Amino acid sequence: MDLGVNIIGAYHSAFGKLEQETLYSLYEQAAKGALEDxxxxxxxxxGIFVGxxxxxxxxxxxxxxxxxVNAIPELRHxxxxxxETACSSGSSAIHMAIMAIKSGMMKRALVVGVEKMTALDIKGVTEALAMATYWPEEGNKAVNAPCMxxxxxxxxxxxxxxxxxxxxSWLAQISAKAYSNAAENPLAQLQKPRTAEEILSIPDEKNPMINFPLRLHDxxxxxxxxxxxxxxxADLQNDEAVTFKSFYSAxxxxxxxxxxKSDHFLEGASYAVKQCLQDAGMKIDHMDVAEIHDCFTITEMVLYSAxxxxxxGREFEAIESGMVGxxxxxxxxxxxxxxxxGHPIGATGVAMHAAIYKQLMGQAWGIQKENAQRGMVVNIGGSGTSNAVSILERK
Structure with a gap:
């Protein structure tokens, strides 16, 4: 079934250390860019929903x-x-907008995801991200995202x-795939392709252990x-659109x-994927393309089974076989x-949906999957605490 909600336009800034931009300028550019598209x-x-x-x-x-309102005064009142659901904040904004439209209280909604992280040094960034842990027992005791x-x-x-x-070796292959794909995307933060062999040969001082067994390139x-x-x-009859078939947040x-919860399987993500596929009347085999959460290379790998x-336990087969290439x-x-x-936290989920939208419209910012008709987004917040999944289809 269709949810009766379409995407009709998208915007995606360049990601990276954007020294000339502020939280405010990024918000304004995204809002105006999506409306223009x-x-x-x-x-x-x-209504406006901001991740x-x-x-x-x-x-x-x-x-x-x-x-x-400051960015676009016509939006006043x-x-x-x-x-805010940590790294899935943007997807949560999208899901809230869908519910508002399905309720009948809105006909059109603007969703913006935005984050300006590089104003802080790495210590400050680490402390800010640690607030997404269970603070009394984790963040307050120096447990952070790499630890989890x-x-x-x-x-x-x-x-x-x-x-x-x-x-x-398997994680290096996932990194290499990411670097190679990003090199074709003009909006990506990193533009240098690397092979798995090159990653594995990097000296330890240039690819240090961040938290065993994860290294810098993970x-x-x-x-x-x-x-x-x-x-x-959808009843506004826009023929050039992508529709939401289903969404779920576990x-x-x-x-x-x-x-x-499990320390070897992403239970929440698995539940959300299964529910989303069931609601859409589809199987994973029906998907043509996917944007999934790879805050660390291990996250992407374990998501293959979820x-x-x-x-x-056989997730590595997806990367070794080329299935996900x-x-x-x-x-x-x-x-x-x-x-x-790149991973500007609040923008990530919206960017993932924007990437799938452009793929299905045949307008990908990077590598275009030929004749892609259906796509999936799997966006995780925290240590699998918020698991937002969407299935989209070209009308």
Missing amino acids: AQTEAGAID NYSGGAFNNQENIASYG KPMYRT FADLAKGWMRQYNFTEEQLR CSLVSDGAAALVLEA ADYLDSFGKN MGLTPA PKGKLPVNLSGGLKAK
């Missing part, structure tokens, strides 16, 4: 949603809301009896950027892997993903 006047928008993880920690600015996903990697190795050397980027979408009710325990591409059965992260395109 949709050929829609601001006055036709009924932003922590403008307070990064930029001393909470209450960012209403800056939409429209309802504006901010969503290192726990997932170690749990996976223990569960399936693989060595660090084996895992490192980690996504500190980024600035913004993305935006215009959504509208919450899980706030604390890290291995406490109340999505049903491989059995648990640019010419594979289900190309994953043709944009370069969080790993190489």
Whole structure:
């Protein structure tokens, strides 16, 4: 079934260290860019939903949603809301906009995802991101994102009896895929392709261990950027559109892997994918392209089983077989993903949806999947605490 909600326009800034941009300028560019792409006047928008993880920690600015009025005065007195679910904040904004349109209270909504991270040094960024952990037992005790996903990697190795050397090879292949794809994307933060062999040969001092077994080249980027979408009710009869077939967001325990949830399988993501496919009346084999969460290379690898591409414990087969490569059965992260395109937290989910929208419209910013008709977004917040999945189809 269709949800009765279409995407009719999208915007995606360059991602990276954007020294000339602010949280405000990125918001404004994204909002105006999406409206222009949709050929829609601001006055036709009924509400604005903004994904932003922590403008307070990064930029001393909470209450960012209403800056939409400053950016586009024609939006004054429209309802504006901010969503925050860590790295899935942007997808949560999209899902809230869908619900508003399905309720009948809105006909068109503007969704903006934005984050300006590089104003802080790496210590400040680490502290800001640690607020997405269960603070009393984790963030307050120096547990951060690399710690949590290192726990997932170690749990996976223990569960399936693989060595660090084996895992490192598979993760290098995932990194290499990201770098190669990003090199074709003019909006990506990293533009230099690397092979898996090149990554594995990097000296330890240039590819240091961040948290065993994850190294620097296993980690996504500190980024600035913004993305935006215009959504509208399908009964407005826009023929040049992509429709939402289904969406689902599955919450899980706030604390890290291995406490109340698995340390080797992404249970929340698996639940959300299964629910989304069921609601759409589809199987994973029906997907032509996917943008999935690769905050760390281990995240992407373990998502292969959560999505049903491989059995648990055999996730590496998806990368070794080429299934998830640019010419594979289900190309994953043709944009370069969080790993190489960039990961401005609040913008990430919106950017993932924008990338799939452009793929399905045949207007990809990077590598174009030929004749792509259906796509999936899998966006994770925290240690699998918020799992947002969407299925989109070209009308």
